[in-house]
Amino acid sequence: MNKLPGFGLIERARALAPLIAQEADEIERTRRLTQPVVSALIENGLYRALLPQSLGGAEAPPEIFMQMLEEVAKADASTAWCLGQCSVCAMTAAYLDKDAADQIFNTPPGILAWGAIAHEVQAVPGGYRATARWDFASGSRQASWLGAHVRIIEADGTPRRKPDGSPEVRTILFPATEATMYDVWDVIGLNGTGTDSYSVDNLFIPEKFAALRDEPSALRENGPLYRLATNSVYGLGFAAVSIGVARATLDAAIELARSKTPAGIKAMRENSAVQGQIGRIEGNLRAARAYLYATAREVWTDLTRDSTVTEQHRLALRLATTWTIHQAAAVVDAAYHMAGATAVFRANKFERRFRDMHAIAQQIQARDAHYEDVGKAILSR
CATH class of the missing domain: 2.40.110.10 (Butyryl-CoA Dehydrogenase, subunit A, domain 2)
Structure with missing residues (x-):
C-alpha cells in the first residue's frame, strides 16, 4: 500500500512533545527556541513538511501539516508557531530554480x-x-x-x-x-x-x-500543494496551532478538576456547574476542529481532482481558519477561568497558554475583517 506524502510527520511530532515540553521554560525565558529543540525538529524532517519531494521534502497534504503542528502546539505554542512559519516559507522552493532551492534548503540547517x-x-x-x-x-x-x-x-x-x-x-x-x-x-x-x-x-x-x-x-513544481496560496496555508497552520493550544489548556483544566477541591466548596469533579461547563467547552473545541479539518479536506479533494483553487475555496479556508482561531481563544478563556486562582501561577502553564493564545488571536490570520470579506462575497451572489 502506498503511503501518503508526509507519512510519519505526525508520529514524529508526537514523539518529540516530551522534549519540547521539557524545554518550554527555557524557550520562554530566552525568547528563542533552544538548540535541542531545533536540532530535533531538523533531524526528524519537520521543517521540510511542505518542501517539494524533488528537493527531498515531504510535500505533505495540508491535513498532515496541520496535525503535525497540533501535536507540537500541545507541548509549546512558540515552537509550533516557528515550525509553521518556516515550513510555509519553504513552499517558495516551488518557484525557484533547482540549484537556488538546493542551496537554500539542502545546505544545513536549511531553514x-x-x-x-x-x-x-x-x-x-x-x-x-x-x-x-x-x-x-x-x-x-x-x-x-x-x-x-x-x-x-x-x-x-x-x-x-x-x-x-x-x-x-x-x-x-x-x-x-x-x-x-x-x-x-x-x-x-x-x-x-x-x-x-x-x-x-x-x-x-x-x-x-x-x-x-x-x-x-x-511555478516549477506540479504538485497540488503549490496551487494553494501561502496565505491560505499559513491560516490552516496557525489555526491548527490554536487548536493544539486549546486542547492542552482544556486537558489541563480537566485534570485539575479531577483533583481540586476549592475551600468551602465541593470537589470540582462533583460540581454540576463544572461538569456542564466541561461538556460545553469540549463540544465547542471538537466542533471547531472538525470544521477546520473538513474544510481543508474538501478544498484538498477538489484541488487534487482538477488543480484549480477557486475564490470560493479561498473564502472557505479564510472563514474556517479565522473562526477556528477565535473559537480556540474562547476555549482557552473558559478553561483558564475554570481553573480559578490556580491559573495565575506560572508553574501550572495555564497563564502561558492564555498569553500565547491571545497573541495568536492578535495576528493577521485572525482579523475580524476576514468575516467582512466572506460576508461581502455571500451577499454578492
Whole structure:
C-alpha cells in the first residue's frame, strides 16, 4: 500500500512533545527556541513538511501539516508557531530554480524565515539591490536564510507591474549572515518565537533568488500543494496551532478538576456547574476542529481532482481558519477561568497558554475583517 506524502510527520511530532515540553521554560525565558529543540525538529524532517519531494521534502497534504503542528502546539505554542512559519516559507522552493532551492534548503540547517510585506527594491543588471528593514520574522533566529516580499522599481524609477496592472511583488532571498538582526520581540505571548526585525544595506540579490511567489505562471513544481496560496496555508497552520493550544489548556483544566477541591466548596469533579461547563467547552473545541479539518479536506479533494483553487475555496479556508482561531481563544478563556486562582501561577502553564493564545488571536490570520470579506462575497451572489 502506498503511503501518503508526509507519512510519519505526525508520529514524529508526537514523539518529540516530551522534549519540547521539557524545554518550554527555557524557550520562554530566552525568547528563542533552544538548540535541542531545533536540532530535533531538523533531524526528524519537520521543517521540510511542505518542501517539494524533488528537493527531498515531504510535500505533505495540508491535513498532515496541520496535525503535525497540533501535536507540537500541545507541548509549546512558540515552537509550533516557528515550525509553521518556516515550513510555509519553504513552499517558495516551488518557484525557484533547482540549484537556488538546493542551496537554500539542502545546505544545513536549511531553514528560511521572513517578515511582513514591505518596501521596494531597485532592479539592476542581474538582479536587485535592497536597503530596508522588515519586522515580524518568526523563526528568524534559527534560519540560515531570510527573505522579504518587496515591490520592484525599474531602473527609470517606475514601479514594475503585472499584466493586470497591479504592482509586481517578489520574494527576495539572502543568507541570514547578510542581515543585521534587531532584538525587539518583548511581548506578552508567543515569547519564544523570536519574532524579531532584520535589515540589509545595499545588498545585491541575484535574479535566481527573487521568486514570483504565488504566481501560477512561475511555478516549477506540479504538485497540488503549490496551487494553494501561502496565505491560505499559513491560516490552516496557525489555526491548527490554536487548536493544539486549546486542547492542552482544556486537558489541563480537566485534570485539575479531577483533583481540586476549592475551600468551602465541593470537589470540582462533583460540581454540576463544572461538569456542564466541561461538556460545553469540549463540544465547542471538537466542533471547531472538525470544521477546520473538513474544510481543508474538501478544498484538498477538489484541488487534487482538477488543480484549480477557486475564490470560493479561498473564502472557505479564510472563514474556517479565522473562526477556528477565535473559537480556540474562547476555549482557552473558559478553561483558564475554570481553573480559578490556580491559573495565575506560572508553574501550572495555564497563564502561558492564555498569553500565547491571545497573541495568536492578535495576528493577521485572525482579523475580524476576514468575516467582512466572506460576508461581502455571500451577499454578492
